[in-house]
Amino acid sequence: MKSTGGSDAAKRRAGEAAADTVEPGMVVGLGTGSTAAYAIEALGDAVDDGLDIVGVPTSFGARQRALDCGIPLRSLDSVDGVDIAIDGADQFVRDTGSCLKGGGAAHSREKLVATAADAVHLVVDETKLTDALDHPVALEVLPDAHTVVADAVRSLGGEPMLRDAANKDGPVVTDNGNLVCDVDFGTIADPESLATQLSAVTGVVEHGLFIECATTVSVGTADGVSTTT
Numbered sequence: 158m159k160s161t162g163g164s165d166a167a168k169r170r171a172g173e174a175a176a177d178t179v180e181p182g183m184v185v186g187l188g189t190g191s192t193a194a195y196a197i198e199a200l201g202d203a204v205d206d207g208l209d210i211v212g213v214p215t216s217f218g219a220r221q222r223a224l225d226c227g228i229p230l231r232s233l234d235s236v237d238g239v240d241i242a243i244d245g246a247d248q249f250v251r252d253t254g255s256c257l258k259g260g261g262a263a264h265s266r267e268k269l270v271a272t273a274a275d276a277v278h279l280v281v282d283e284t285k286l287t288d289a290l291d292h293p294v295a296l297e298v299l300p301d302a303h304t305v306v307a308d309a310v311r312s313l314g315g316e317p318m319l320r321d322a323a324n325k326d327g328p329v330v331t332d333n334g335n336l337v338c339d340v341d342f343g344t345i346a347d348p349e350s351l352a353t354q355l356s357a358v359t360g361v362v363e364h365g366l367f368i369e370c371a372t373t374v375s376v377g378t379a380d381g382v383s384t385t386t
């Protein structure tokens with residue numbers, strides 16, 4: 158698994174803090190990435206100890222990890238609702254509650270599951286905290302649309318870059334068979350407005366800007382974890 162950001166110990170603390178809040182009978186959205194993976198592992202241990210839950214994975218990777226951990230799984234279209242989604246982020250602004258996701262190219266399904274959930278528990282290490290979002294924004298793009306989308310985001314002031322697969326010739330292909338375009342907008346002054354503009358670009362399946370993204374946030378640090386609701 159590709160791991161970015163802070164220490165594994167900090168990520169583990171954040172993931173385990175979120176897993177601790179899950180109650181018997183819940184349907185749980187299982188996020189993607191190295192921090193959410195710690196939550197999945199902790200939930201797997203709890204299932205071993207008798208916790209009765211159902212997981213809804215947000216990616217092939219999350220599904221695989223949950224299967225390995227023995228968590229019973231369902232697809233989003235086969236459950237009545239999701240009680241809580243647990244997921245990571247690439248950057249998070251505490252004051253506004255906005256975040257950037259998509260480092261693992263799974264943001265479309267992550268947003269789908271988060272939108273369906275009654276509660277979203279964001280799990281990050283402290284390196285993800287920022288005063289303003291300034292990472293490139295990940296766009297999942299229909300393959301035929303990538304040049305058209307690149308032109309459209311340039312007209313919005315962004316600098317697009319097709320994401321290349323590590324150690325392979327060719328681009329990253331998402332679980333949905335699409336491409337990922339990372340768009341550098343510098344510091345994003347108005348995430349909500351940019352989110353609206355990106356959603357309106359034909360060929361963009363979903364973007365990685367999440368506005369008011371969580372009901373609870375656990376931030377793991379070198380020596381502890383703080384949880385805010």
Ligand code: 5RP
Pocket residue numbers: 159160161162188189190191192193244245246247257258259260261262263264267
């Ligand atoms: C995947 C994501 C991840 O949640 C995000 O990239 C954070 O990953 P990590 O916890 O490994 O730093 O959005 O699409």
